[in-house]
Amino acid sequence: MQFPLQPLLEKIVEDDTRNVISKSEVVRVNRQTAQIMWSEIKFIDAEENREAFSRICIGLGSDVQCLITFDFWADEAEKLTPVWDVVMRSLTLGLYISDPRTGLALPD
Secondary structure (H helix, E strand, O other): OOOOHHHHHHHHHHOOOOEEEEEOOOEEEEOOOOEEEEEEEEEEEOOOOEEEEEEEEEEEEOOEEEEEEEEEEHHHHHHHHHHHHHHHHHOOOOOOOOEOOOOEOOOO
16 A cells, blocks of 8 residues: 555645645656655745745655755746756656666666
């Protein structure tokens, strides 16, 4: 039985105590060797009184777990969303590297 990653992520988003104004659906990242998913909330930062985004990613694979959070101001979304996209595209969990001197491994 696989760990219920999606309900856990939904609960994390639901329990966020910031002034949330919107929530995204859970996004699944397809990998052969891992379960990876993320979600986003948009909120009003109490200190700065500015709109901000918070993205939360959780993943499991090959006995490795990860939690990635990424918060940024809404007016910086155009330049920072591509950074998140690169992180999600490149995220690999539990990749076995047979020879650490070369760093070569089979891609996911």
